[in-house]
Amino acid sequence: MRQSALLLNIPLGLMAMGLAIWAYSENYRTQAAFDEGRAIRRETADIEDLLRMQRAEWAYLNRPDRLRDIAEQNYGLLRLEPRRVDSIMSLEEIAKLPTPSPESEAVPTDPATDRAQLALASSRPLPNPRHR
Structure with a gap:
């Protein structure tokens, strides 16, 4: 009986020590x-103060x-020089300007094409947005 209690107490003691370590x-x-949460809140408050x-x-x-x-x-x-709209054009000329059609505003664009056109216009390559 004493030996069975010892066999039971050893694993229980090891489990208790394991749970204590955990x-x-x-x-x-x-x-x-x-x-870490306190540090983040402190940093956020500092940034808000700076802003x-x-x-x-x-x-x-x-x-x-x-x-x-x-x-x-x-x-x-x-x-x-102070400028007004009517110093460039008269109001009648402004009223006669054609209004853009909805089709011309809704032209789908390709982001790669837009980047290439911007690069050509600025004569320097733009950074690749995927490699940050």
């Missing part, structure tokens, strides 16, 4: 996952009074 490793994996700051800076730099002052300072250099 639980210990799972605990550390879980803690690592929580730490808010850049939006505020963009709004500050694009104030109408600031842009007007820059345009006035560089008027001669930029050769800016």
Whole structure:
């Protein structure tokens, strides 16, 4: 009887030790996952703060009074002229322009052909989007 209890206790003890090792490793994996989640949330918050700051800076730099002052300072250099649509064409001429047909707008295009045409137009090869 004593020998059968010993034979039963040894496998049970080994199973208990195996489960303890497994639980210990799972605990550390879980803690690592929580730490990674915290790091990602912290990085996301930092990026959102940076984005808010850049939006505020963009709004500050694009104030109408600031842009007007820059345009006035560089008027001669930029050769800016106020233009209106009717200074190029009269409204009657604009009204007589043909409207595009729906068939011409719905022409299916091949992305490879479009890339080739862009490459020819820019006289430099475009990067292959599949090799990033």
